[in-house]
Amino acid sequence: xxxxxxxxCFALLAATSAKALTIVGYDSATNDRFASGYPTAPVENxxxxxxxxxxDLSGVGWNAANSAQSxxxxxxxxxxxxxxxGPGAGSTLNFYSPTLDTVVSYGxxxxxxxxxxxxxxxxxxxxxxxxxxNAAHGITxxxxxxxxxxxxxxxxxxxxxxxxxxxPRLGANTVDVLLPYNFxxxxxxxxxxxxxxxxxxxxxxxxxxxxxxxxxxxxxxxGSLALVGTHSVVGTISSVPYSIDNFIPQYxxxxxxxxxxxxxxxxxxxFLLLLLGACALLRRRHRAPRE
Numbered sequence: 001x002x003x004x005x006x007x008x009c010f011a012l013l014a015a016t017s018a019k020a021l022t023i024v025g026y027d028s029a030t031n032d033r034f035a036s037g038y039p040t041a042p043v044e045n046x047x048x049x050x051x052x053x054x055x056d057l058s059g060v061g062w063n064a065a066n067s068a069q070s071x072x073x074x075x076x077x078x079x080x081x082x083x084x085x086g087p088g089a090g091s092t093l094n095f096y097s098p099t100l101d102t103v104v105s106y107g108x109x110x111x112x113x114x115x116x117x118x119x120x121x122x123x124x125x126x127x128x129x130x131x132x133x134n135a136a137h138g139i140t141x142x143x144x145x146x147x148x149x150x151x152x153x154x155x156x157x158x159x160x161x162x163x164x165x166x167x168p169r170l171g172a173n174t175v176d177v178l179l180p181y182n183f184x185x186x187x188x189x190x191x192x193x194x195x196x197x198x199x200x201x202x203x204x205x206x207x208x209x210x211x212x213x214x215x216x217x218x219x220x221x222x223g224s225l226a227l228v229g230t231h232s233v234v235g236t237i238s239s240v241p242y243s244i245d246n247f248i249p250q251y252x253x254x255x256x257x258x259x260x261x262x263x264x265x266x267x268x269x270x271f272l273l274l275l276l277g278a279c280a281l282l283r284r285r286h287r288a289p290r291e
Contacts, residue, residue, distance in 0.1 A: 021162025021212055023171040025203040031169045033057055034096075038167030039067035040103065042096050051159060051170045055225050056098075059140040060161060060168070060216060064092035064105060068163040072216035072227060073141040074126070075261035076133040082232050082246060083114060083125040084183070085213035093129065099138035106131060113258045115251045120190035123183045123232045124246035126260055145219050145226035146249050146264040150178050153228065156219050158196060160243070162212040162231070171206025173198075173243070175219075175228075181244055183233060192251075193244040194229045195237070208234060208243045217245050226265050 023031055029047035037043045039062060045052070061079070063069040071079045071093060079093070087093060089110035097104045107130035115124045133139045147153055153175050160171045173196040180189035194217070198207035208215070208231045217229040229245025236242060255262055 020164035020209060021160065021169045021171055021215075022198075022207050022209055023169065024200060024205045026164075026169075028166060030204075031171060032164065032166050033161075033168045033170060034166070036166075039064075039094065042103065042167065044096070044098075051172060054223070055159075055218075055220070056140045057161075057170075057225075058096060058098050058138060059142055061093040061095040061106075061139075062168070063087050064094050067094075067167070068211045070161060070163065070168055070215045071127070072161075072230075073133070073139065074144065074227065075141050075263075077129050077131075078141075078260050078262065079127050079129070080216070080227070080230050080246075080248060081125055081127060081214035082230050083121065083123045084232075086112070086125060086127060095137065095139050097137040097139060099136065104134070104137050104139075106133070113255075113260060115254050117180070117192050117250070118189055120186055120188070122191040122246065122251075124191065124230065124248070124251055126255065126258070141263075142216075142218070142225055142227045143263040143265040144248050144252065145221060145228050146252065146266075153178060153194065153219075158228070159218045159220065159225070160196070160206045160208065160231075161215045161217070162206075162208050163215070168215075172204050173206050177237065177242070178247060179244075181233065191232065192247050193232060194247040195242045195244045197237070198241040198243070200241075206243075207241055221265055224265075 030049045034042040035045045059073040071081050073079050091108040092105050094103050109128040109130045111128045113126040115122045156175045158173050176197045177195040181193050183191050199205045212231045215231045218225040232246050233244045
């Protein structure tokens, strides 16, 4: 595996110099979140072919100062991003309110949470809005997909959120790999990632590009969206192009330590109830009198 290259443009380059989320056979009706008007007066894409049909994308907002930069909410105040491409304290995040059919704005708090992997600062971070989301705005937050084993993620279909010339795009891919990686400038493996290979001849296949850092990757989960990553780097593995995201489930323990609000799916309580039910059944069988 060779060295991955940064995709974030470090927020110092103009948005116009950054490439868009690359989608094989890109089609506006299929891939664009908004039909027109982005970023000041966005009109939702209602095409029957849109990849996001049936999913709530209201919880993905954008930097008012750089509309190519996107962030996903994990609670009514916390959002996730790549450490090298954050919005910065005092920034403003804009969201499309489905209830008001207009853009609403929230300030970004100075409170940020930086995470570590292998004892080093990783490329995953969590930020806070200055105030909680107003319920009247109808903006959602996303649970994090927490499965029992790493192997359980492999082969899952993914929806990748990035930017394009007409505003944010949604592309498709499949989870191919989970691995520690060295974010450029780090010493050794300082982050943990989830990866998606790119097949340039496969219609609809996607790969992130410059300026897409911090954008979310979702796994469709029983009719809703669950978060697994934030875009971090691109590179090649065995000469095959890959997108690598920060793998959010790797950092759940640290998130709990920081006191960050978040939820997961499948809900642990459901598994606990099943486990308790199984234990009760075993006890009943154990105590049943012999005939």
